[in-house]
Amino acid sequence: MPLFPRNIVCHCRLPRTLRFFSPAASPPPPPLPPLPLKFSRRRLKVASAVTLSSILAGLYYSYTTNNSSSTSLNTTTFTPYTLTSKTPITSGPTQTTIFTLSPPSRSPTPPLPKLPLSAGILSIQIKQPQLQIARSYTPLPPCQNAELRFLIKREPGGEMSRYLYSLKEGDVVEIRGPGVEYVYPAQGNNKIVFIAGGTGIAPALQMAESLLLLQEGEGSGREAEILWAVRHKEEAFGAMKKEIDSLTKRVEAAGSGRKLVVRRFVDSEGGIGIRDVEAAIVTKGKKASVLVSGPEGFIAWIAGPKDLSGGGEEQGVLGGLLKSVARKKGCNIEVFKL
Ligand SMILES: Cc1cc2nc3c(=O)[nH]c(=O)nc-3n(C[C@H](O)[C@H](O)[C@H](O)COP(=O)(O)OP(=O)(O)OC[C@H]3O[C@@H](n4cnc5c(N)ncnc54)[C@H](O)[C@@H]3O)c2cc1C
Numbered sequence: 001m002p003l004f005p006r007n008i009v010c011h012c013r014l015p016r017t018l019r020f021f022s023p024a025a026s027p028p029p030p031p032l033p034p035l036p037l038k039f040s041r042r043r044l045k046v047a048s049a050v051t052l053s054s055i056l057a058g059l060y061y062s063y064t065t066n067n068s069s070s071t072s073l074n075t076t077t078f079t080p081y082t083l084t085s086k087t088p089i090t091s092g093p094t095q096t097t098i099f100t101l102s103p104p105s106r107s108p109t110p111p112l113p114k115l116p117l118s119a120g121i122l123s124i125q126i127k128q129p130q131l132q133i134a135r136s137y138t139p140l141p142p143c144q145n146a147e148l149r150f151l152i153k154r155e156p157g158g159e160m161s162r163y164l165y166s167l168k169e170g171d172v173v174e175i176r177g178p179g180v181e182y183v184y185p186a187q188g189n190n191k192i193v194f195i196a197g198g199t200g201i202a203p204a205l206q207m208a209e210s211l212l213l214l215q216e217g218e219g220s221g222r223e224a225e226i227l228w229a230v231r232h233k234e235e236a237f238g239a240m241k242k243e244i245d246s247l248t249k250r251v252e253a254a255g256s257g258r259k260l261v262v263r264r265f266v267d268s269e270g271g272i273g274i275r276d277v278e279a280a281i282v283t284k285g286k287k288a289s290v291l292v293s294g295p296e297g298f299i300a301w302i303a304g305p306k307d308l309s310g311g312g313e314e315q316g317v318l319g320g321l322l323k324s325v326a327r328k329k330g331c332n333i334e335v336f337k338l
Contacts, residue, residue, distance in 0.1 A: 071104055078127050078134075078174035080104055083167050084147065090234045095154040096199060098140065098239070099164060101173055102147045115143045118213045120184055121203045121338065124148060124177035128163045135160040136179065138202035141209035141247055148175070151240075153199045182291065182338060184210065191223040191286045195272065195302050197294025198235070201228050203338055204293065205244070208260045211251050224251075225280045226262045229272050229298065236264040272302070278325045281333060290322060293338035303335050 073079050081101035089096040115122055122143070125134040137150040155161045167173065181203065184192075194204035204226045211222050230236045244262050251260040263280075265272045281288045292303045299306065304319020315337055318326065326333045 073103070073124075073175065073177065075176060075179070078176045080172045080174055081148070083169055083171045083173050085169060086167075087239060089151065089239055090232060092232070093156075094198070094231050094235065095165075096151055096235060097154070097165070098149055098151050099173075100147055100149045101175065114145075115139060115148075115178055117143045117206065117210050118184075120180045121182040121206050122178035123181050124150075124175050125179070126150075126160065126164070127174040127176075128160050129174065130163075131159060133159065134176075138181075138199075138206065139178075140202050140243070141205050143206060143209060151199050151202050182336060185289050185334075191225065191283050191288045192291065193280045193288045194224065194226045194291045194293070195229075195277065195280075196226060196292075197229045197298030197302075198231070200292075200294030200298070200338070201226070201236075201240070204228065204291070205247060207291065208247055208251060208262075211258050211260065212254050214258075222257070223259045223283075223286065224261070226260070227265065227272055227276060227280055228262060229265045229267065229294070231267045233266050233268075236266070272321070274321050274324055277302070277321045278329070281322075281325060282329055282331075288333065290333055290335045291338060292322075292335065299337050303337050306337050 071079065081103055083099060084102045085098075085100040087098040087100070089098060121138070123136040123138050125136050127134045137152060140149045140151055152161060152164055154165050164173075184207070192207060194207055196204040208224050208226065211224060214222060228236060248260045248262065251258050263276070265276070281290060290303075292299050294302075296305070300320060302320045303322045305316050307314040307316035315335075318333070318335055322333055322335055
């Protein structure tokens with residue numbers, strides 16, 4: 001029995017799935033439909049003052065749309081990539097691993113596509129071929145390389161993560177995308193505060209990397225602060241620390257006062273508290289845009305639950321720690337729940 005109904009796009013971060021037939025259905029399976037623009041549009045609606053060019057860049061990944069061949073990444077068909085490495089980050093009950101996928105080698109070799117990082121926070125869909133389901137994952141920086149890396153958590157009983165964890169180096173993985181999950185607000189004297197739980201760090205790091213793409217004038221004084229909550233210390237202080245330290249250095253080296261601060265919180269040591277949120281958001285002379293990403297329960301704790309009542313995934317009202325901060329400080333906080 002499928003866990004989710006057929007022909008339904010599930011609208012919460014965890015099980016956004018496209019499933020069109022049960023595993024027992026007779027072959028040949030129908031192809032998975034194109035990457036739904038629906039989720040992009042919904043998020044575009046709430047992002048304030050975006051540039052038309054970045055929307056277009058994200059939605060119409062220039063040279064790839066309508067490309068029926070599967071030799072380069074596109075939003076319609078699945079392209080075979082090769083799993084070139086699996087780097088375990090944590091073991092035990094919350095197992096996470098970085099999966100590195102490399103594009104097919106093509107001859108003659110045209111320049112490989114770069115993800116349109118400036119368009120916003122991007123995701124890629126990975127296909128489970130036996131079940132014909134596809135789930136979204138967030139590429140880790142650097143997103144300007146041909147290979148793609150994903151920090152993936154093994155979900156107990158999870159269909160896609162079980163499949164991915166069963167793969168060996170050299171195996172083929174079919175992917176398509178990118179989809180735009182969130183369009184960055186217009187440049188200005190603002191600070192982005194990203195509150196992430198677990199693998200929700202991936203979109204936060206993408207946002208941080210996008211600071212590197214800004215021209216000197218635009219990038220001037222741009223600041224991002226990430227509050228990252230993890231269940232176990234090893235999630236944030238092992239290999240992921242190296243990743244983050246290297247990104248922080250690259251942002252600072254880009255100059256013009258660009259700054260990235262990443263603060264880590266471990267659940268057993270108290271996790272993220274109201275004072276931490278307040279300190280990040282209430283910044284003199286700068287307006288903070290807040291993004292929240294992670295498991296449903298985490299998002300609800302920080303910003304109130306999303307509204308799933310209409311069969312869609314809407315932002316819901318502001319709640320959680322952010323609401324308490326807004327009340328206490330008597331201010332409006334611009335929040336987006338990923
Ligand atoms: C835009 C986006 C980006 C994402 N980026 C990442 C990322 O970078 N890294 C990452 O690890 N994940 C990411 N995710 C989550 C990812 O897409 C998958 O949802 C996740 O990997 C779980 O998929 P799964 O098939 O392994 O688990 P599923 O089969 O969906 O199961 C998930 C959990 O729910 C339980 N479950 C499933 N169905 C039911 C049911 N009917 N009733 C009760 N319990 C049920 C399962 O037992 C399991 O514990 C992202 C999601 C989105 C939407």
